[in-house]
Structures are given as C-alpha cells and as structure tokens.
Amino acid sequence: MEERANNLIKEKDLVMLYLDDRRQFLVQVVSGLRVSTDHGDLNLSQIIGQPFGFVGKTHLGRDFYCLKPSTADLMMKVKRTTTIVYPKDLGYLLLETSVGPGSRVIELGTGSGALTLVLAKLIAPEGVVYSYDRRDDFIENAKRNLNHVGYAKNVEFTCADVALKGFNQKDVDAVFIDVPEPWDIVPKAYEALKGGHHLVSWSPNVEQVKRTIDALEAHSFKCIRAKEIIEREMLVRLQGVRPRERGITHTAYLIRAQKIIVPQ
C-alpha cells in the first residue's frame, strides 16, 4: 500500500517509537540521532523518508514501530516540573466546556504545559490560549515543551500572581484552573469569563473541592458539579481477560461550573 507524501516522516517530526508497552519513546526526529534502549540502539536516520507506521529494527535486531503520537502521548511525555492533569481527566473536562477551534481560553497555572498544548491544539488555527503562572521557570519549561511539539504559536504566556492582580482578558470562552487554592481565583475567573460559559478546576483533596464549590456558589456560578474519573485497564492475554492488578487509583476530583450574570 502506498502512503501519501504527507504521512512520510521528516526532520523535526514527532514520532512515538514503540517497542512494547514498557518501551515507548517520544522523539523529535533529527538525522543521525541515536536512541538507546535495552533492546538495542535505533538510528533515526533510517526512519526519515519512511511513512508513519514503518517497522524498523534496532542494532540488536528487535522490531520497533514508528507511531503517530496521540494527543495523550504529547501530554504525558512533556518534560515535567510539576504533576500534570491526566488524559482521562482532561478528556472529560474538555467536553464539559464549549471549547473548540477558534476559542479564547485562559489557563492557570501553566505548570509543565501539558494542558497548554492540548488547548493550543484544540483552539487552532484561530483561537488563543492565555496561560498564566506565578513561576517564570515553569513558563520557560512549558515554552520549550510547546515549541518541541509545535503548538507554541497560539499561546500567550503571562507570569503573574493572579490571586492578586486578576487576568488581563475579558469574555473568554473558558477558564481552566489548576492551582492548590482555586477558591482564591474564582472571583478573578468570574471577571474574565463570558456569561453562561465554563470554569473547570481540579484538586486531589475533598476539602479543596468543598472550598472551591463554596466559592463558586458565592460568586454566581451555577450548574456546579464534581466528579471523579477512574480508568481501569483490561489485560487481554492468551490465558484470559482481566483488569490490571495494580495501578493508579486516584488523581483528582474534577469540578465544572457556569457563570451567571446576576441581575442588578
């Protein structure tokens, strides 16, 4: 089967090199670069000009597969300075907003940029992501991560203490809050958000959920809901099908709410 030119791997492309479930490497293709694994080395020169889906061999003769990175792969493989939101949680949260191509959205905090890149991809080519963080070093790392995956151009970063100064935008389509004390941000998010539109936030502890929801109720948000998303992998093997025996059992509670315009 012939592959279209636009599916051929070239310099600077992101490729997920997959040997098996424990050996997956997200790389940006550079001619001559070698990737070392315990099943042998891969020379990236051999995959340039090949289509995605190509089967290569390490110098020890082991097959590897050149896969297209999923959005989740891009998120999970950013260089991390902080914990990141998980795809299972973000997938749910994105659909709980109206965000799509062309949207203008605010994110606080930038963290490692995992969420930033997903938002940037989702709102392209016309939308904008306004990403805020208090820490300059986090923003610098996130910028590098976004440049790496090619989604930097629709993002504006701001280093600021939002709890004090608020956001610089008005009438954004959604606000995503990932900070330890979301309740401090709720009044600022209200000011920045379009009427009727969505605020989402997530926190690991029940007390944070309670306090955030109290703040949302006090600041004219409605349709407030908190959920948990639990992911359970099924192992499909020759000897039988069963859920994986050990794994992640909690990440965060997810909150969504919508801004009401209070009659004067």
Place this chain on the structure above:
Amino acid sequence: MEERANNLIKEKDLVMLYLDDRRQFLVQVVSGLRVSTDHGDLNLSQIIGQPFGFVGKTHLGRDFYCLKPSTADLMMKVKRTTTIVYPKDLGYLLLETSVGPGSRVIELGTGSGALTLVLAKLIAPEGVVYSYDRRDDFIENAKRNLNHVGYAKNVEFTCADVALKGFNQKDVDAVFIDVPEPWDIVPKAYEALKGGHHLVSWSPNVEQVKRTIDALEAHSFKCIRAKEIIEREMLVRLQGVRPRERGITHTAYLIRAQKIIVPQ
C-alpha cells in the same frame, strides 16, 4: 459587567435552559416559543438579546439560567435512535488519537450523530468527518441533529454496508468504530487509515473486546489497549460530601490501536 455583542443570545442559538440538576433543556431559540416545565413556562422571547448567563423567570416566578451548552450537553441531548457513546468515554478516546482541527476522520456507525457532532466540531473549519451507517433512517436523524447544532457542513454521510464494501477514503487520520461486530471492520479500517495512526472502538461485552483485539493483532495493528472509564459523581452538600449513591456502573470497554505498515 458588560457583555460583548458576540455573547448575546439571538434567534437559532442553542441555549441550555437550566433550572436545577433535574430540569435542563437544550433549546434552539425561536421567538415566541414557550417551554413548559413543572415549575412554570418560559417564553423564549424574553431571552433574545440578553447575554448568555442571563437569569430569567418562569411565569410561576422560578429562576432559570441561560447557559452555553457544553460539547457534552450537545452530545447527550441529540434525538436518539440508538445508544450513544458517553462523554466520559469519548473524552478519553479523542485524546488517544491525534485528531484536531483539519483532520480527516471516519466514523462507523453514524447512529444518532452524537459522536459525529463532536468530531465535526473538533476538526473544523478545514477537516472532514466521513460518517457511515447501514441504515438510512439513522443518517436522516443524525443529519437533522447536526443541522440543529450547526455542525453539518464538515460531514459527509454515506449509507453503506462497510463490512462488505469497505470505506471510500484512504489515508484518514483516525477511524472510530461503534458497531456490534468491530472485528468485521478491522481489515477495512486498515485500508482506510494512514500508517501509524489510530483506530478506536468500544463495546459493552468482554467477548467483543477479545474478538476485536484478536482481529487487530491479526491485521498489523500495534499498541493495542483496552480500558474502562468509570465516572463517579461527588455530592457536595451542606450535610457533607460523599459520592452519589446510585448511578451508571458500566457503559463500554474502550479499545485503541495503531496501524503498522508491514514490510513486504
């Protein structure tokens, strides 16, 4: 606070009329249309020209809120001829692909069009959704649903028996399969898909998962995984925080895989 003109409610807009968690109505605004509830009637004329987030009153004096529909709201409120994929499941699946603005994706079957509209929104303004179903009446209903929410223009519907005839496209960015026997479609999906790219499928029963994965392994797919996404609502009330006592406990097992190009 002033609201931008582009956030004012006008004829034909979709609005989520929210009274409380049990009373939410997705409506397309038509001047003069009345919506009846057990807490009184709403006349839609009163909300035209108001911003999203507006607080109206039923003729019995009860507050209602004019909310922006989320993507999940649009999905869940389509007129259903079939069971639909749940937002918790679709959110996860979308991030397991590389689909975004500009993508060309195949969907089988069209069903009620809930997935179709989310894909259409996600790939806009340049992409295309190729939506297949064996049943003409399903496609007609889905077309009405998509026209209703305004996402029909990037969708091409085809009524065909794909297990027999295959798909008409090549080199699509992703294939979404929602049929009772996904294993019959796997070889056809392989032909339609770009190398390295993603097939996703979902099924309620374990045997379907097993048989689909066997077909994927037999047809040169790799990085095959099956998961379940379990959603758990937390009730945050004055008397305390706890998970909801009763609810949905299973929808479907979710499968993702990527196409390999087998060396000749």
Place this chain on the structure above:
Amino acid sequence: MEERANNLIKEKDLVMLYLDDRRQFLVQVVSGLRVSTDHGDLNLSQIIGQPFGFVGKTHLGRDFYCLKPSTADLMMKVKRTTTIVYPKDLGYLLLETSVGPGSRVIELGTGSGALTLVLAKLIAPEGVVYSYDRRDDFIENAKRNLNHVGYAKNVEFTCADVALKGFNQKDVDAVFIDVPEPWDIVPKAYEALKGGHHLVSWSPNVEQVKRTIDALEAHSFKCIRAKEIIEREMLVRLQGVRPRERGITHTAYLIRAQKIIVPQ
C-alpha cells in the same frame, strides 16, 4: 441422592423462596401459609418435609427453589426501620476485627438489627452481643427480627443515650458504631474495649470520617484506616459478559482502629 434428615424443611425454618433474581422471598415456614407472586401462589405446606434445594411449582406451574438463606439474605431481608449496613461492607469489617465464636461485642445503634443478627450468629454459642440504641421502638423491631431468624438468645439489648452515659460493659472484644456522630462515642468505646482490640465505624460522608478519625487519634487509638468497598456485579449472559449498567455506587466509608493503653 438422599438428603440427611437435618436438611429437611420443617415448620418455623427460614427458607429463601427463589423464582428468579427479581423474585426472592425470605419466609418462615408455617403450614398452610400461601405466598403470592405475579407468577402464581406457593402453598408452604407442599415444602414441609422436603429437603432444602427442593423444586416446587406455583399454582401457575412456574418453578420455584427452596434455598438455604445466606447470612447476607438474613441481613437484607430484616424488617427495616433504618438504613442498614451492607454485606459487602460488613464482610470486610468483620475480618478487620478478631471477633469469632465466644466473643463479647458491643454494637451501637441497634437500628433494624441486621448487624445484630450477624454478630449473634458469629459469636454463638458462648459469646454475647450487647446492642444499644436510643430508641425503644427500634429495639422492639430488632428483637422481633432476631426472634424471626432465631438468633435472639445471645443478645442483650439496652435502650440508652450512650454519648451521655457510656456502655455498661468493660473489656469487650470489639465495638461496632453505626450512629451519625461516631466521634461522641469514641471516649465511651475506649472505656468499654479491651486493650489492643478493635473499634469499627462507618459513615456516608467524608466530613464524618475526618471527624471520627480526629477523635480516634485524640483518644489513644492507633492503626486507624478508612476504606470504601465497591461492589460490582458481572452479568454473564449468552450474548456476553459485562458489568451491570446501573447500580449502587456508594454506601459508606468504613473505619477501623485499635485501642492503645497509654503509659501513665
């Protein structure tokens, strides 16, 4: 196959009459008693002298099965004046104590007597259950329930306000607490309990868990743990195996702790 005399159904025996998963009736056998179902009537005279496991017929010709009630059946079929602890939760909690034949245990509150009967069965023939409740009518109902299932003789009921007056026993092997404010009872439970032995408690809300655990830590309990037990039914049908789609998603958080004797 012959059945031993001791497995023959006789007057006053408890029998679970099972037609299908939606039609199960726990009855005490009385000659001449008729049980009415939407699949016909059963006359209990026909099962006297038959072995457990007997297959009878309703007057409409439908099969029913005379099953031995499980401990969980006895719990779930008591006449309820209150919510009861679920078997999934109690099974876990019982094994988290050292209770067995001969144990002396305290229970507060009596409620409908569902827990009382399981404890009474477990500690027989030598042990004692001391069951407390503030409400006389609950105790009366529980006594009837225990007489019904034949486990009344090892139970001593006390109607008292334990938060004020404490328990009358010392050196019991375990204390089971099922009241809305367990933290009030913790000091009284400490006085009644043997050193090193177990207190268990359960509550639906997170705040109750927090406050109970704070009280346990303040009153020299150690090895304190809180868990949730989630039960998930698998449907095994001709068309396939899958989890049940709807059901119970939360009952209570379960707490266990052990008493330390603080050096003077």
Place this chain on the structure above:
Amino acid sequence: MEERANNLIKEKDLVMLYLDDRRQFLVQVVSGLRVSTDHGDLNLSQIIGQPFGFVGKTHLGRDFYCLKPSTADLMMKVKRTTTIVYPKDLGYLLLETSVGPGSRVIELGTGSGALTLVLAKLIAPEGVVYSYDRRDDFIENAKRNLNHVGYAKNVEFTCADVALKGFNQKDVDAVFIDVPEPWDIVPKAYEALKGGHHLVSWSPNVEQVKRTIDALEAHSFKCIRAKEIIEREMLVRLQGVRPRERGITHTAYLIRAQKIIVPQ
C-alpha cells in the same frame, strides 16, 4: 485502667507489633526473642505479662504497639506458597453462605491455608473444615500456618486429586473452590453439598467466570451470581482527605451459587 487477666500477653500468644503503617509484624511471643526493625530492636520479654494495647519502646527509643491481630491480619501474614484470597473478597463470600459456628465446610485447594484458618475460626468449636489440595507440600505448609495461629484442631486435610476422585464428605454446608479450573470440580461439589446450600468460587479471569457459571448452570445450581469487590483506601491527613493514589486494582471475580435437587 485495669485490664482483665485474659487480655495479658503470654508466651505463644500472637501479637501484631505495630510501629506504623509500613512496619507491622505478626509474631508468636517467645521469651527472649528479638525482632529487628530499621527503627530499632524489640525484645519480646518486655511485653510478656503486659496487656494487649501496651506501648513498648525499641532500643532506639521508638514506640511500638502490641495489638490484637484481626482475622484479616492472620490471613495476610501466613507464610505463602501461593496467592491467597483477599479479606475484602472473603468477607463478602462468607456472608454469601450460611456458614457459622458448627458448620461442616469443604475447601479446595488448601493453598497457604489463609482461607482454612478463617473457616476454622468461624466454625469453631463444633464444626469441621475439610481442606483438600493436590500438593502435599502445600498441605504441610498450611498445617504449620494453622498450628502457628492455633486453629488446627477443627481441620481435616486430605491430599487428593478431587477432579478425579471427588470429595469424601456428603451433606456439607458449603464448598469453597479456589483452583484454576473450577468447572472440573462443580459435579464433585454438587455431590458433597447439602441441597439448597452454597458453593463459592473465585478466579482472576473473565473466561474462568464464564466457564464456571456454564458448569454451574449445567449441574443444577441456581441463584448464580458473579461480583467484583473493589477496595479503596481513603487517606485522612492534615493537608486533606483523598483516596490513595496507587494500589491494587483487581484480585478476582467472585461467584456464588446454590444447589438444587432436581426432581426425578
């Protein structure tokens, strides 16, 4: 507070020495025995004659607590030759039978004896556990484990291939099956069981559940159900309450059924 003589720790008692959640040691008390931990050594002589609940000190000055072992502690701390049934699963299963003091029950296989000891405790002082295994070395290890915890006297072990030869008992109150191929045992369990009484079995894979249930249906069992019990620990900390982040996500599917006596 004074402790009754019967709660004083003496030679041969089982004590759970608890330093913290990661350092718990189930020991049989022997005068002069030293237990080494990374927080210092404990000399067991110092706890003889002290009550359960006693707070001792390691030679490095760290507190340890002398706790009464729970039934779950005894199960989890047996010397293991095989995987064992978990307390969360066994607690549920026990209540799904009618087993209590005086019952006669069959267990296959013996494995490490974790289930054996719980059954032996539950049916004491008059009942009997008939424990079968194909492997002599497993039975020898289980005997040592039961002697260690003091529950050997109500257990009869048999080394046999039950799938071929069946059980030696008739009219037992329950049969517990923990083997890889339970379907082979179903006809033998039918012969050994009282009419109307309970068979329980557990298996990690879905295919095993399906095949076991098919065998139960073919051999006159009714009221057949399969469940999963999921345990979720809540961490209650100063910084907040939340579920534990990583842990066990699957152990086994649990099956229960009751024997019907088919009319001739």
